[in-house]
Amino acid sequence: MDGMKTAIGLMSGTSMDGIDVALLKTDGEQRVERGAFLGVRYEPAFRQMLKLALEDAKEVGERSQRPGQLREIEAELTRRHADAVSQFLHQNGLKPSDIDVIGFHGQTVLHRPDRALTVQLGSGQLLADLTGAPVVYDMRANDMVHGGQGAPLVPAYHAALAENLPLQERPVCFVNIGGISNLTFVGLDGSIIAFDSGPGNTLIDQWVEAHAGVPFDQGGMIASEGRVVSALAEGYLSSSFFTASQRRSLDRNDFLPPKGDDAELADGARTLAYVAAASIIRSAEHLPQQPALYVICGGGRLNSVLMRDLSALAAAQGSRVACAEEAGLDGDAMEAEAWAYLAARSLKHLPLTFPGTTGVRQPVTGGVLRYPHKKE
Ligand SMILES: Nc1ncnc2c1ncn2[C@@H]1O[C@H](COP(=O)(O)OP(=O)(O)OP(=O)(O)O)[C@@H](O)[C@H]1O
Ligand SMILES: CC(=O)N[C@H]1[C@@H]2OC[C@@H](O2)[C@@H](O)[C@@H]1O[C@H](C)C(=O)O
Secondary structure, three states: OOOOEEEEEEEEOOOOOEEEEEEEEEOOOOOEEEEEEEEEEOOHHHHHHHHHHHHHHOOOOOOOOOOOOHHHHHHHHHHHHHHHHHHHHHHOOOOHHHOOEEEEEEEEEEEEHHHOEEEEEOOHHHHHHHHOOOEEEOOOHHHHHOOOOOOOOOHHHHHHHHOOOOOOOOOEEEEEEOOEEEEEEEOOOOOEEEEEEEEOOHHHHHHHHHHHOOOOOHHHOOHHHOOOOHHHHHHHHOOHHHHOOOOOOOOOOOOOOOOHHHOOHHHHHHHHHHHHHHHHHHHHOOOOOOOOEEEEEOHHHHOHHHHHHHHHHHHOOOOEEEEHHHHOOOOOOHHHHHHHHHHHHHHOOOOOEOHHHHOOOOOEOOOEEEOOOOOO
Protein backbone atom coordinates (compact mmCIF):
# COMPACT_ATOMS: atom_id res chain seq x y z
CA MET A 1 0.00 0.00 0.00
CA ASP A 2 1.84 3.11 -1.34
CA GLY A 3 5.10 2.26 0.39
CA MET A 4 3.59 2.10 3.90
CA LYS A 5 5.48 -0.25 6.21
CA THR A 6 4.37 -1.77 9.49
CA ALA A 7 7.39 -1.37 11.73
CA ILE A 8 8.28 -2.15 15.33
CA GLY A 9 10.88 0.01 17.08
CA LEU A 10 12.94 -1.26 20.02
CA MET A 11 14.87 1.07 22.32
CA SER A 12 17.01 0.30 25.33
CA GLY A 13 18.32 3.74 26.27
CA THR A 14 21.19 5.14 28.31
CA SER A 15 19.12 4.95 31.52
CA MET A 16 19.30 1.16 31.09
CA ASP A 17 15.88 0.85 32.73
CA GLY A 18 14.24 -1.43 30.19
CA ILE A 19 13.08 -2.06 26.63
CA ASP A 20 10.55 0.19 24.93
CA VAL A 21 8.53 -1.36 22.10
CA ALA A 22 6.40 0.72 19.72
CA LEU A 23 4.43 0.08 16.56
CA LEU A 24 4.37 2.52 13.67
CA LYS A 25 2.86 2.49 10.20
CA THR A 26 4.87 4.79 8.02
CA ASP A 27 6.18 5.46 4.55
CA GLY A 28 9.44 6.59 6.19
CA GLU A 29 8.64 10.11 5.00
CA GLN A 30 5.69 12.35 5.95
CA ARG A 31 3.14 9.65 6.72
CA VAL A 32 3.22 8.43 10.31
CA GLU A 33 0.46 6.48 12.07
CA ARG A 34 1.37 5.79 15.69
CA GLY A 35 0.33 2.46 17.22
CA ALA A 36 0.61 0.50 20.45
CA PHE A 37 3.42 0.80 22.99
CA LEU A 38 4.88 -1.52 25.61
CA GLY A 39 7.59 -0.84 28.22
CA VAL A 40 9.34 -3.91 29.67
CA ARG A 41 11.43 -3.03 32.74
CA TYR A 42 14.77 -4.70 33.50
CA GLU A 43 15.02 -6.21 36.96
CA PRO A 44 17.88 -4.84 39.15
CA ALA A 45 20.12 -7.89 38.50
CA PHE A 46 20.09 -7.38 34.73
CA ARG A 47 20.56 -3.62 35.10
CA GLN A 48 23.60 -4.46 37.19
CA MET A 49 24.85 -6.71 34.39
CA LEU A 50 24.52 -3.83 31.91
CA LYS A 51 26.54 -1.64 34.24
CA LEU A 52 29.28 -4.31 34.18
CA ALA A 53 29.05 -4.21 30.39
CA LEU A 54 29.93 -0.50 30.49
CA GLU A 55 33.12 -1.43 32.34
CA ASP A 56 34.06 -4.25 29.93
CA ALA A 57 33.33 -1.92 27.00
CA LYS A 58 36.08 0.46 28.12
CA GLU A 59 38.52 -2.15 26.68
CA VAL A 60 36.95 -2.04 23.22
CA GLY A 61 39.30 -0.55 20.61
CA GLU A 62 37.48 -1.77 17.51
CA ARG A 63 33.69 -1.94 17.42
CA SER A 64 33.29 -5.68 16.75
CA GLN A 65 35.37 -6.64 19.82
CA ARG A 66 33.50 -8.15 22.77
CA PRO A 67 35.95 -8.38 25.71
CA GLY A 68 35.01 -9.73 29.15
CA GLN A 69 31.38 -10.77 29.43
CA LEU A 70 30.15 -8.61 26.55
CA ARG A 71 29.34 -11.54 24.24
CA GLU A 72 27.15 -13.28 26.83
CA ILE A 73 25.45 -10.02 27.81
CA GLU A 74 24.80 -9.22 24.14
CA ALA A 75 23.09 -12.58 23.59
CA GLU A 76 21.02 -12.18 26.76
CA LEU A 77 20.04 -8.61 25.81
CA THR A 78 18.98 -9.77 22.34
CA ARG A 79 16.90 -12.65 23.77
CA ARG A 80 15.17 -10.17 26.09
CA HIS A 81 14.32 -7.97 23.10
CA ALA A 82 12.91 -11.02 21.27
CA ASP A 83 10.77 -11.84 24.34
CA ALA A 84 9.54 -8.24 24.46
CA VAL A 85 8.55 -8.43 20.77
CA SER A 86 6.74 -11.70 21.30
CA GLN A 87 4.82 -10.26 24.28
CA PHE A 88 3.98 -7.15 22.24
CA LEU A 89 2.74 -9.15 19.24
CA HIS A 90 0.63 -11.38 21.48
CA GLN A 91 -0.91 -8.39 23.33
CA ASN A 92 -1.84 -6.71 20.08
CA GLY A 93 -3.11 -9.77 18.20
CA LEU A 94 -0.30 -9.58 15.65
CA LYS A 95 1.86 -12.24 13.96
CA PRO A 96 5.51 -11.87 12.92
CA SER A 97 4.38 -11.92 9.28
CA ASP A 98 2.36 -8.72 9.94
CA ILE A 99 5.62 -6.87 10.62
CA ASP A 100 7.66 -5.57 7.67
CA VAL A 101 10.64 -4.58 9.76
CA ILE A 102 11.94 -4.25 13.32
CA GLY A 103 14.22 -1.28 14.08
CA PHE A 104 16.62 -2.48 16.79
CA HIS A 105 18.71 0.07 18.70
CA GLY A 106 20.47 -2.31 21.09
CA GLN A 107 22.33 -1.01 24.14
CA THR A 108 25.01 1.63 23.77
CA VAL A 109 27.96 0.58 25.93
CA LEU A 110 30.58 2.92 24.50
CA HIS A 111 30.31 6.14 22.51
CA ARG A 112 33.52 7.95 21.55
CA PRO A 113 32.80 10.23 18.59
CA ASP A 114 36.33 11.69 18.82
CA ARG A 115 37.60 8.19 17.89
CA ALA A 116 34.73 7.51 15.44
CA LEU A 117 33.78 4.64 17.74
CA THR A 118 30.28 3.73 18.84
CA VAL A 119 29.28 0.33 20.21
CA GLN A 120 25.72 -0.94 20.60
CA LEU A 121 25.26 -4.44 21.99
CA GLY A 122 22.60 -6.41 20.12
CA SER A 123 22.69 -9.07 17.41
CA GLY A 124 20.40 -8.24 14.48
CA GLN A 125 20.67 -11.77 13.06
CA LEU A 126 19.76 -13.44 16.36
CA LEU A 127 16.80 -11.07 16.81
CA ALA A 128 15.57 -11.80 13.26
CA ASP A 129 15.89 -15.55 13.86
CA LEU A 130 14.11 -15.41 17.22
CA THR A 131 11.26 -13.12 16.11
CA GLY A 132 10.84 -14.35 12.51
CA ALA A 133 10.80 -10.74 11.19
CA PRO A 134 13.40 -8.71 9.25
CA VAL A 135 15.56 -6.53 11.49
CA VAL A 136 17.43 -3.29 10.77
CA TYR A 137 20.07 -2.58 13.41
CA ASP A 138 23.41 -0.80 13.90
CA MET A 139 22.02 2.50 12.61
CA ARG A 140 24.72 4.78 14.03
CA ALA A 141 27.85 3.37 12.41
CA ASN A 142 27.51 4.66 8.85
CA ASP A 143 26.98 8.19 10.12
CA MET A 144 30.32 8.02 11.91
CA VAL A 145 32.03 6.60 8.84
CA HIS A 146 30.96 9.81 7.09
CA GLY A 147 32.23 12.13 9.79
CA GLY A 148 29.07 12.36 11.93
CA GLN A 149 28.75 12.20 15.70
CA GLY A 150 26.69 8.97 15.48
CA ALA A 151 23.94 10.70 17.50
CA PRO A 152 21.28 11.95 17.80
CA LEU A 153 19.28 9.95 15.25
CA VAL A 154 15.76 10.71 16.49
CA PRO A 155 15.64 14.16 14.78
CA ALA A 156 14.47 12.76 11.41
CA TYR A 157 11.41 11.45 13.25
CA HIS A 158 10.89 14.68 15.20
CA ALA A 159 10.86 16.53 11.89
CA ALA A 160 8.11 14.23 10.59
CA LEU A 161 6.08 14.78 13.80
CA ALA A 162 6.48 18.56 13.55
CA GLU A 163 4.51 18.49 10.28
CA ASN A 164 1.29 17.59 12.10
CA LEU A 165 1.76 19.06 15.55
CA PRO A 166 -1.56 20.31 17.01
CA LEU A 167 0.19 23.11 18.98
CA GLN A 168 0.62 26.28 16.96
CA GLU A 169 3.72 28.04 18.35
CA ARG A 170 6.76 28.03 16.04
CA PRO A 171 9.65 27.48 15.87
CA VAL A 172 9.34 24.29 17.85
CA CYS A 173 12.10 22.38 19.60
CA PHE A 174 11.66 18.74 20.66
CA VAL A 175 13.64 17.75 23.72
CA ASN A 176 14.20 14.18 24.84
CA ILE A 177 15.16 14.03 28.51
CA GLY A 178 16.43 10.46 28.79
CA GLY A 179 19.64 9.40 30.48
CA ILE A 180 21.27 12.06 28.32
CA SER A 181 19.15 14.77 26.73
CA ASN A 182 19.06 15.75 23.12
CA LEU A 183 17.09 18.34 21.19
CA THR A 184 15.74 18.91 17.68
CA PHE A 185 14.99 22.44 16.50
CA VAL A 186 12.66 22.71 13.52
CA GLY A 187 13.15 26.08 11.84
CA LEU A 188 10.36 28.10 10.26
CA ASP A 189 11.53 26.83 6.86
CA GLY A 190 11.39 23.18 8.05
CA SER A 191 15.18 22.80 8.33
CA ILE A 192 16.39 20.83 11.35
CA ILE A 193 19.23 21.38 13.77
CA ALA A 194 19.86 18.82 16.48
CA PHE A 195 22.43 17.83 19.05
CA ASP A 196 22.90 16.23 22.46
CA SER A 197 22.14 18.95 24.98
CA GLY A 198 23.67 17.57 28.18
CA PRO A 199 23.10 15.26 31.12
CA GLY A 200 19.47 14.21 31.62
CA ASN A 201 18.43 11.70 34.26
CA THR A 202 21.58 9.62 34.49
CA LEU A 203 23.22 11.82 37.13
CA ILE A 204 20.00 11.97 39.17
CA ASP A 205 19.57 8.18 38.90
CA GLN A 206 23.14 7.43 39.98
CA TRP A 207 22.90 9.91 42.86
CA VAL A 208 19.67 8.59 44.36
CA GLU A 209 20.71 4.98 43.78
CA ALA A 210 23.96 5.52 45.69
CA HIS A 211 22.44 7.56 48.53
CA ALA A 212 18.87 6.33 48.86
CA GLY A 213 18.98 2.87 47.21
CA VAL A 214 16.23 3.74 44.69
CA PRO A 215 16.67 3.59 40.91
CA PHE A 216 15.26 7.08 40.19
CA ASP A 217 13.69 10.10 41.88
CA GLN A 218 10.03 9.36 41.28
CA GLY A 219 8.14 12.53 40.38
CA GLY A 220 11.12 14.53 41.69
CA MET A 221 9.97 13.87 45.26
CA ILE A 222 13.47 13.74 46.72
CA ALA A 223 14.52 16.87 44.83
CA SER A 224 11.44 18.71 46.06
CA GLU A 225 12.84 18.53 49.63
CA GLY A 226 16.18 20.07 48.69
CA ARG A 227 17.77 23.28 47.48
CA VAL A 228 20.17 24.00 44.65
CA VAL A 229 23.85 23.95 45.68
CA SER A 230 25.07 26.72 43.38
CA ALA A 231 28.76 25.76 43.34
CA LEU A 232 27.90 22.18 42.45
CA ALA A 233 25.51 23.25 39.69
CA GLU A 234 28.02 25.71 38.28
CA GLY A 235 30.67 22.96 38.27
CA TYR A 236 28.56 21.07 35.72
CA LEU A 237 27.25 24.05 33.77
CA SER A 238 30.69 25.59 33.28
CA SER A 239 31.80 22.49 31.32
CA SER A 240 33.37 23.27 27.95
CA PHE A 241 30.67 21.00 26.48
CA PHE A 242 28.30 23.99 26.62
CA THR A 243 30.68 26.66 25.36
CA ALA A 244 32.59 24.77 22.62
CA SER A 245 31.97 26.05 19.12
CA GLN A 246 31.18 22.50 17.87
CA ARG A 247 28.33 20.45 19.33
CA ARG A 248 29.31 16.87 20.17
CA SER A 249 27.41 13.76 21.20
CA LEU A 250 27.78 12.36 24.68
CA ASP A 251 28.74 9.08 26.29
CA ARG A 252 26.86 8.19 29.47
CA ASN A 253 30.08 8.65 31.45
CA ASP A 254 31.02 12.09 30.08
CA PHE A 255 29.34 13.70 33.11
CA LEU A 256 29.85 11.93 36.43
CA PRO A 257 27.66 12.13 39.55
CA PRO A 258 28.78 14.28 42.49
CA LYS A 259 30.98 12.78 45.20
CA GLY A 260 29.18 11.65 48.35
CA ASP A 261 30.24 14.63 50.44
CA ASP A 262 29.35 17.23 47.79
CA ALA A 263 25.75 17.49 49.04
CA GLU A 264 23.01 15.99 51.20
CA LEU A 265 20.69 13.52 49.42
CA ALA A 266 17.84 15.96 48.69
CA ASP A 267 20.11 18.89 47.83
CA GLY A 268 22.03 16.66 45.41
CA ALA A 269 18.83 15.53 43.68
CA ARG A 270 17.55 19.10 43.58
CA THR A 271 20.82 20.41 42.11
CA LEU A 272 21.00 17.68 39.47
CA ALA A 273 17.38 18.32 38.41
CA TYR A 274 18.32 21.98 37.96
CA VAL A 275 21.46 21.01 36.03
CA ALA A 276 19.39 18.83 33.68
CA ALA A 277 16.99 21.75 33.03
CA ALA A 278 19.67 24.44 32.73
CA SER A 279 21.77 22.25 30.38
CA ILE A 280 18.95 22.28 27.85
CA ILE A 281 18.56 26.05 27.91
CA ARG A 282 22.33 26.57 27.81
CA SER A 283 22.72 24.26 24.82
CA ALA A 284 19.76 25.92 23.08
CA GLU A 285 21.81 29.13 22.97
CA HIS A 286 23.58 27.53 19.99
CA LEU A 287 20.34 27.48 17.99
CA PRO A 288 19.85 30.09 15.28
CA GLN A 289 16.64 31.34 16.89
CA GLN A 290 14.89 31.08 20.26
CA PRO A 291 12.25 28.30 20.08
CA ALA A 292 8.72 29.52 20.84
CA LEU A 293 7.81 26.06 22.11
CA TYR A 294 9.72 23.19 23.70
CA VAL A 295 7.98 19.79 23.46
CA ILE A 296 9.38 17.45 26.09
CA CYS A 297 9.55 13.68 25.88
CA GLY A 298 11.52 11.02 27.77
CA GLY A 299 11.38 10.01 31.42
CA GLY A 300 12.67 13.37 32.67
CA ARG A 301 9.32 15.01 31.90
CA LEU A 302 7.94 13.04 34.87
CA ASN A 303 10.30 14.78 37.31
CA SER A 304 8.17 17.76 38.33
CA VAL A 305 11.09 19.68 39.87
CA LEU A 306 13.12 19.40 36.68
CA MET A 307 10.10 20.46 34.62
CA ARG A 308 9.38 23.45 36.87
CA ASP A 309 12.97 24.63 36.51
CA LEU A 310 12.87 24.11 32.76
CA SER A 311 9.57 26.01 32.40
CA ALA A 312 10.91 28.92 34.46
CA LEU A 313 14.20 29.14 32.55
CA ALA A 314 12.39 28.93 29.20
CA ALA A 315 9.76 31.50 30.25
CA ALA A 316 12.54 33.94 31.13
CA GLN A 317 13.41 33.82 27.41
CA GLY A 318 9.80 34.01 26.22
CA SER A 319 9.46 30.29 25.40
CA ARG A 320 6.83 27.84 26.56
CA VAL A 321 7.37 24.24 27.69
CA ALA A 322 4.80 21.54 26.87
CA CYS A 323 4.79 17.83 27.62
CA ALA A 324 4.67 15.48 24.63
CA GLU A 325 1.18 14.45 25.75
CA GLU A 326 -0.07 18.04 25.42
CA ALA A 327 1.11 17.84 21.82
CA GLY A 328 -0.91 14.62 21.30
CA LEU A 329 2.20 12.42 21.47
CA ASP A 330 3.45 9.74 23.86
CA GLY A 331 6.59 10.89 25.65
CA ASP A 332 7.55 7.36 26.66
CA ALA A 333 7.13 5.84 23.20
CA MET A 334 8.82 8.46 21.04
CA GLU A 335 12.33 7.00 20.84
CA ALA A 336 11.04 3.49 20.10
CA GLU A 337 8.72 4.97 17.45
CA ALA A 338 11.72 6.77 16.02
CA TRP A 339 13.62 3.50 15.66
CA ALA A 340 10.63 2.04 13.77
CA TYR A 341 10.58 5.12 11.53
CA LEU A 342 14.33 4.99 10.90
CA ALA A 343 14.13 1.29 10.02
CA ALA A 344 11.45 2.08 7.42
CA ARG A 345 13.71 4.81 6.02
CA SER A 346 16.66 2.45 5.98
CA LEU A 347 14.67 -0.07 3.89
CA LYS A 348 14.16 2.71 1.32
CA HIS A 349 17.81 3.82 1.55
CA LEU A 350 16.65 7.27 2.68
CA PRO A 351 19.00 9.39 4.80
CA LEU A 352 18.86 8.86 8.57
CA THR A 353 21.17 11.75 9.45
CA PHE A 354 22.01 15.17 8.05
CA PRO A 355 24.77 17.75 8.43
CA GLY A 356 22.44 19.71 10.76
CA THR A 357 21.76 16.74 13.05
CA THR A 358 25.01 14.84 13.56
CA GLY A 359 27.50 16.99 11.66
CA VAL A 360 27.80 14.25 9.03
CA ARG A 361 29.44 15.49 5.80
CA GLN A 362 26.35 14.79 3.67
CA PRO A 363 22.96 13.18 4.36
CA VAL A 364 23.51 9.45 4.76
CA THR A 365 21.38 6.37 5.23
CA GLY A 366 22.43 3.65 7.65
CA GLY A 367 21.54 0.38 9.33
CA VAL A 368 22.21 -3.26 8.55
CA LEU A 369 19.32 -5.44 7.34
CA ARG A 370 19.06 -9.07 8.49
CA TYR A 371 16.40 -11.59 7.45
CA PRO A 372 15.40 -14.61 9.56
CA HIS A 373 17.22 -17.79 8.54
CA LYS A 374 14.78 -20.24 7.03
CA LYS A 375 13.87 -23.03 9.48
CA GLU A 376 14.86 -26.53 8.17
N1 LIG B 1 7.93 8.80 37.28
C1 LIG B 1 9.14 9.29 37.09
N2 LIG B 1 9.58 10.33 37.83
C2 LIG B 1 10.81 10.85 37.66
N3 LIG B 1 11.71 10.37 36.77
C3 LIG B 1 11.32 9.34 36.01
C4 LIG B 1 10.04 8.74 36.12
N4 LIG B 1 9.97 7.73 35.23
C5 LIG B 1 11.14 7.69 34.58
N5 LIG B 1 11.97 8.66 35.04
C6 LIG B 1 13.34 8.92 34.64
O1 LIG B 1 13.48 8.67 33.27
C7 LIG B 1 14.53 7.73 33.04
C8 LIG B 1 14.21 6.92 31.83
O2 LIG B 1 13.98 7.80 30.77
P1 LIG B 1 14.02 7.33 29.27
O3 LIG B 1 13.41 5.96 29.19
O4 LIG B 1 13.45 8.41 28.47
O5 LIG B 1 15.58 7.23 29.05
P2 LIG B 1 16.42 6.36 28.05
O6 LIG B 1 15.63 6.14 26.81
O7 LIG B 1 16.92 5.18 28.77
O8 LIG B 1 17.67 7.32 27.79
P3 LIG B 1 18.23 8.00 26.43
O9 LIG B 1 17.12 8.79 25.85
O10 LIG B 1 19.33 8.83 26.96
O11 LIG B 1 18.68 6.88 25.58
C9 LIG B 1 14.63 6.93 34.33
O12 LIG B 1 15.91 6.39 34.50
C10 LIG B 1 14.29 7.98 35.37
O13 LIG B 1 15.42 8.73 35.71
C1 LIG C 1 25.26 6.88 21.51
C2 LIG C 1 23.89 6.90 22.06
O1 LIG C 1 23.30 5.85 22.26
N1 LIG C 1 23.37 8.10 22.29
C3 LIG C 1 22.00 8.27 22.78
C4 LIG C 1 22.05 8.88 24.17
O2 LIG C 1 20.74 8.98 24.71
C5 LIG C 1 20.21 10.26 24.37
C6 LIG C 1 21.30 10.90 23.57
O3 LIG C 1 22.45 10.24 24.06
C7 LIG C 1 21.13 10.56 22.07
O4 LIG C 1 22.06 11.22 21.29
C8 LIG C 1 21.25 9.08 21.77
O5 LIG C 1 19.98 8.49 21.64
C9 LIG C 1 18.92 9.02 20.92
C10 LIG C 1 17.82 8.02 20.92
C11 LIG C 1 19.24 9.43 19.48
O6 LIG C 1 20.20 8.95 18.88
O7 LIG C 1 18.47 10.21 18.94
